[in-house]
Amino acid sequence: MLANFVDWVGDRNPQLMREWKGRWQPRTVAIALALAVLAQGLFMLAWWSQLPDTQTVAVGERYHTYCLTSAPSAYKACLLDGNNRLMVDWERWYLDVFRSLNWLLPLGGWVPSVLFLAADMQREESRGTATFLRLSPQPAAAVLTGKLWGVPSLCGLMFASAVPLHLWVAHQVSADPQFVVGYYLLLAAGTVLLFPLTLLLAAIAGNQQQRSDIFSGLTLVLAGGLGLGFSLTFLLSNLAIAWEGPDAHYFTQATNFPVYWFGHRLNGTRFISYAFTLANLLWLAGWAWTGLKRRFADPQAPVFRKSQAYLLLGYWYTLGLGFVWEEHGLWGAEALQIWHILILMANLAAIAVLSPHRQTLLDWARHRHHRRQYPWQDLFLAENSPAPPAIALAQAGLVGLTAIALLCANHVTTPERLRVLMATLLLGLWSVLLAILGQRCLLLKTNKRVLWAGGTLASLVILPPLSLAIAGIVPDRIPFLWLFTAFPGAALFGTSQPNLGQWLGVATLASLGSGLVYQKHRRYLQHLGRSEWQQLQTTAHQPNLDRV
Known part of the structure; x- marks a missing residue:
């Protein structure tokens, strides 16, 4: 057998x-x-x-966790059996x-x-x-x-x-x-x-x-x-x-x-x-x-295709949102902060999975001019394309999902809806910025580019809130400064919260900053792609002197 x-x-x-x-x-x-x-x-x-051990428990101190007592209390004396032993x-x-x-x-x-x-x-x-x-x-x-x-x-x-x-x-x-x-x-x-x-x-x-x-x-x-x-x-x-x-x-x-x-x-x-x-x-x-x-x-x-990554991120966002949403509104700021932390973890994992390395990016930038017919499909769905556009599209879906959930929640005031929506938007913009910087680190010419990318992202996520905490700037006292960290939802804590003008100002500043950084990154990629293409063209047109 x-x-x-x-x-x-x-x-x-x-x-x-x-x-x-x-x-x-x-x-x-x-x-x-x-x-x-x-x-x-x-x-x-x-x-x-x-x-309990009858040899170590004195007669006047018959108290033990695992002995029977006359009442359900830990302060009652233990009962003894007919042989004068503790009843377990x-x-x-x-x-x-x-x-x-x-x-x-x-x-x-x-x-x-x-x-x-x-x-x-x-x-x-x-x-x-x-x-x-x-x-x-x-x-x-x-x-x-x-x-x-x-x-x-x-x-x-x-x-x-x-x-x-x-x-x-x-x-x-x-x-x-x-x-x-x-x-x-x-x-x-x-x-x-x-x-x-x-x-x-x-x-x-x-x-x-x-x-x-x-x-x-x-x-x-x-x-x-x-x-x-x-x-x-x-x-x-x-x-x-x-x-x-x-x-x-x-x-x-x-x-x-x-x-x-x-x-x-x-x-x-x-x-x-x-x-x-x-x-x-x-x-x-x-x-x-x-x-x-x-x-x-x-x-x-890559571990997943970009279309698969969108589906996974959407699943994760929806799963977490379900635990903080209720018919009469949302759970407290603590639950929202936990949801935002889970979103940030998922975004960091997506950045690590979707970000191609230097040679892959160079190949994509070199041959991208052959795919002019479907530029958006190449940018958001191609496996070897940069990760920031895909992360930005996922964050747009996150903001839309949050907006729908806030509209469906009753007994939530308009300022509360806007604050939660702005906090989610800032988290998405921060994730896009992290994706751009991580992708830029992966373009370095060193073998330790992964360590550079991981260290850079970890520093940007951990050091700002840690510095504020060491300085005694807690969200309940000065919540405005926490809008410039990877945890903007922390500003929702406490009684004093940033006004809508501050939320909109920081969101506008973050949008402009992310856009400018991405434009610089895109021009750098185009420069690398043109340089590689020119080198190939020069090599292709050079005469073969060995045959002369």
């Missing part, structure tokens, strides 16, 4: 079988299982040490153990897995064997599937060894079977998203490693940060949506907190909350898989 299964896997996906054969050796499997059992044993011993509150102890397992299983399963995936991809790129994988007769999907489920297979084995303990503790606390099934279903959906995202990040960093050795050690750091950040974001977001209500006490003692999306409650029923979460995870997983296959086939190609 096992031999038939092995033959079936080898016929369907040879790459997966190679990964399994290289890792599933008796020695490595024994070590993985031993480490898993040791970790589980230490975990249970740590919790066992939290139980096993239900509470098992519940806390179950809570810890629910938090630790994603962290312990995902973080090592992404590190293994990133290290394997980095090793393939450094050895040059990734090129052989691309040239193999297997489809790209088969090769990548073999990597995704073969490289972290030992981590999956260690995770599977902890499942019986988790199920046993769930049985001890009489956990709802629907919650247990939904918990593992969400973990599976998160894995389907995280693993392709990790390989995509490793592929991008591996391509940059060929240009600069600095990225050799940065890949694992980024992968570890991605695994840890994704795990915490996954747990906290699901704690507010999918696991809110009757399932919240399986993670924390938080009370029921309703979450709405465009006025409809998401965590009212288990079906709606799980359906919403699974739909978003699988949607993003599909896009991560699309970008991974595209990047694997051509390491020099």
Whole structure:
């Protein structure tokens, strides 16, 4: 039976079988299982040490977290049984153990897995064997599937060894079977998203490693940060949506907190909350898989086409807007600021994905005169065209989406609508400026142009608000200066807010500044394109003296 299964896997996906054969050796499997059992044993011993001990608790000081009392209070003395021993509150102890397992299983399963995936991809790129994988007769999907489920297979084995303990503790606390099934279903959906995202990040960093050795050690750091950040974001977001209500006490003692999306409650029923979460995870997983296959086939190609990037940005803008919008208006300034931060993060990711490098831009600028028939299509949809026009078009859609949402919201005054709209417009203009400067840095003649671009954008985003905060200029006191940072929504905090004239003035100044910077950048690109074209023309018209 096992031999038939092995033959079936080898016929369907040879790459997966190679990964399994290289890792599933008796020695490595024994070590993985031993480490898993040791970790589980230490975990249970740590919790066992939290139980009350009759030898250490004096008669007059019988107070303990996990003992039965005469009343539900932590300040009541513990009860004693017939043998004069403390009566343990096993239900509470098992519940806390179950809570810890629910938090630790994603962290312990995902973080090592992404590190293994990133290290394997980095090793393939450094050895040059990734090129052989691309040239193999297997489809790209088969090769990548073999990597995704073969490289972290030992981590999956260690995770599977902890499942019986988790199920046993769930049985001890009489956990709802629907919650247990939904918990593992969400973990599976998160894995389907995280693993392709990790390989995509490793592929991008591996391509940059060929240009600069600095990225050799940065890949694992980024992968570890991605695994840890994704795990915490996954747990906290699901704690507010999918696991809110009757399932919240399986993670924390938080009370029921309703979450709405465009006025409809998401965590009212288990079906709606799980359906919403699974739909978003699988949607993003599909896009991560699309970008991974595209990047694997051509390491020099952008991760997404510009048309795909527009769709992804529109999805992200709409998803965030749904959480801050309600029928009677918008949530507070804090929620809007969080939405703007998410928008800024998405815009920075779009800048990194859509911005071509120097040689690609030179090729585009050199041959652009051949595409005079469809200049706008070439500017906004071509893969090798500069990123700022695409970012500007996306921000125009963001402003339009915000305007529609503000018009549909009742009980919102016109000045409030204009302030929110101006804050979103300033955020969009700031994103366009960042795109122009980032694209300009990628035109540098150094191999470290990516580091220059990343450092420049990070400085422009972080240093202005950090300087204002150090100087004690908080948005509540002098909100006008915060309009010149990447967080203009911070000016919406507090009672004193900039007037409409100040909003319009800063928006006009930002529009003119972005336009002038882009015009200078466009003329520089045209100059480079003409120079390259003239060099080619001169080379083409030179006589071949070797034949004379």
